[in-house]
Amino acid sequence: MEEAAPPPSWTPDEPAIAAGRLRVLVADSAGTDRFSLGAILRRIEPTIEILEAPNGAVAERLLRERNVDIGFIDRRLPGFDGREVQNWASTSDNRSMFVLVSDRLVPKWSEIATLINAYEVMLKPFNESHVENLLKVFWRLNRSADVLIVDRSRTARKIIRDMLERTRFNFRVDETDTGANALRAVKASAFDIVLVDAGVDGGMGAEAACRVARDAPGSKVVLIGGADMRTSRSALTQFDLSGFILKPFDGAVLESALHDVLKPNQDISDPGYDTWGESLGDQIAMWASLRNPERVRGVIAETSGDLYKSNSLTRMGEFSASLTGRGTGVRDAFHNKKVSDTTEEVHDRSEVLTGAAYKVFTLIYNGLKNGQGNEHAALTEAADIMGVFLTHTADFTPENRLTLEDLGKAYLKVDKELFGGRYHTMFADEFINREIFNTGSVGEWMAHEAAVPQLRLPKRASIHKLERLVQGNLDLLGIGPDFGLKLQSVTRDARFGKTIVRVQLTDGRSSDAALLDNHGILTFRADGTLADYHTPLPSEGTSPIQTQSHVRALAFVNQAKQLGLDRRGGLLSIVRRPDGQLTVESRVMRSEDIYCWIEAFTFEHPEGERREVIVPTIPGNLSGIQPNGVQILTASDLNK
Secondary structure, rough: OOOOOOOOOOOOOOOOOOOOOOOEEEEOOOOHHHHHHHHHHHHEEEEEEEEEOOOOOHHHHHHHHHHOOEEEHHHHHHHHOOOOHHHHHHHHHHEEEEEEEEEOOOHHHHHHHHHHHOHHHHHHHOOOHHHHHHHHHHHHOOOEEEEEEOOHHHHHHHHHHHHHHHHHOOOEEEEOOOOHHHHHHHHHHHEEEEEOOHHHHHHHHHHHHHHHHHHHOOEEEEEEEHHHHHHHHHHHHOOOOEEEOOOOOOOOHHHHHHHHHHOOOOOOOOHHHHHHHHHHHHHHHHHHOOOOOOHHHHHHHHHHOOOOOOOOOOOOEEEHHHHHOOOOOEEEEEOOOOOOOOOOOHHHHHHHHHHHHHHHHHHHHHHHHHHHHHHHHHHHHHHHHHHHHHHHHHHHOOOOOHHHHHHHHHHHHHHHHOOOOOHHHHHHHHHHHOOOOOOOOOHHHHHHOOOOOOOOOOOOOHHHHHHHHHOOOOOOOOOOOOOOOOOOOEEEEEOOOOHHHHHHEEOOOOOOOOOEEEEEEEEEOOOOEEEEEEEOOOOEEEEEOOOHHHHHHHHHHHHHHOOOOOHHHOEEEEEEEEOOOOOEEEEEEEEOOEEEEEEEEEOOOOOOOOOOOOOOOOOOOOOOHHHOOOOOOOHHHHHH
16 A cells, blocks of 8 residues: 655645545657656656556556556557547546647647547647646646535536536535525535526526625635626626626536636626627627538528628527617627617627627638638638637737727737738728727737737746746836736646736735736747737826826825725726726625625715616516516515
């Protein structure tokens, strides 16, 4: 029997899963690569037991004979096609995590990754910080976590429980059916995650989730709802809710969402993200549906290959608009709407971006069709290209406040980074036509590009090295002498090689400087160079990286402290008013019974002002959509 190992010397985020050394399989035909990865693993944790396999036969034998915790498997391992891992996993109770290793990204990697149920794809040369993060993830996945499911349907609770049991996480699951019972449960026991369905308590699930988040600040509270709840997602973060899962979903979606909510970084969103969220949801519905070959054939048959018309792909509906009386219940992505043609209501304004994206999609499709002569392949590839744009824009946008123009510039940046500028003219012309861009927007984006600081990730970029990189370049990052930055989170994208570093503004540069509710983002390329930077300070002029109004910002922060805004329960935030002037405010989530709102403390209202954020799930007056003679009875009416 092996002796119990001491706690890992690298102090993981989560406790060790069990006594005994962590057992890691390194399967690679290249001895130098096995040695390199083994050396990194031993530097991180000297007690790790490393098993080496130069080919598929040895790897398969080690999987059968030894309980492997983590497997690093090279995609070109001789005698290996993924079935070895699949066969072993089907007969083993061991909760192993597999990482597919590759020297470059190739089309076939996704097939192998899916076959072995790989947690991640890691590119060579090995990055020590990346490997360390994977080990921490493994501890987290295997740490026992308590989950509470709140859903009025017993069947739904069972389905979610079954999904949780099939994830990589080690969950202990409890369940209940009402918000009141959930409140009693979180007061009696500590839950790591609470999943609340929006339909509980007669459709007041959002409010129930707010109350749970208020009474159980140590829990990650996730709201589950249909498309009608999408308008509230950006607001939910302001109520300390950790995530939103859109129905319908499967086990993979649930697991992905739980990975997200277990991350420490929580960003505050403004209404601009709601507009993006609406377009994001509509575009996901379009592009994702075209991954289904039958759907592709149906669209081609319906349109005869001419997508420049309204069709079943472009038409979508949202039930909440008819309930709340807000927004556009039925939308069609094929249109010529501009910003000036729409209102500021998020559904309405989002149609401008969705329409522009669909127009560019048709141009890309036509180009591929003319070049390939295959309508079905062209449609699938065009949808995949638009999906890449959609999922990468968040890495190139400001963190706290977002406009359609910011999103448009992010599309140009994704095109430059991932497609070599191939679609620049398509997007720029369409964004100008839609009034997402003005005549100076492209020039501003080019100025922003030219002003990106010349920074490079250090080799084997650990958290400490990244912290030193940030602290050593505050002036280059446009942070004045009276402010500082604190490293907030590091995200590594193994597929595209990006490293995304998020930072938070501090009031001063001392180690105990107070945090401000302003966030910045640095996005590094696979080669380590800085691709983009958005400062946490509100921008001045055409580029977010230009010299900021530090003196005025500092004066406003000091004024806010004199008024006591920093003692109201929230962090101070430097923001711009609609007229463009700087100001400072503090925001705190409040709730009473079933109602939740934001209380904002400002120079004009230091005593606080109420800001409604979540649209009521069921409005007070539904007469506009009811047949004549229908009477809406309230709970009070029924009690009488």
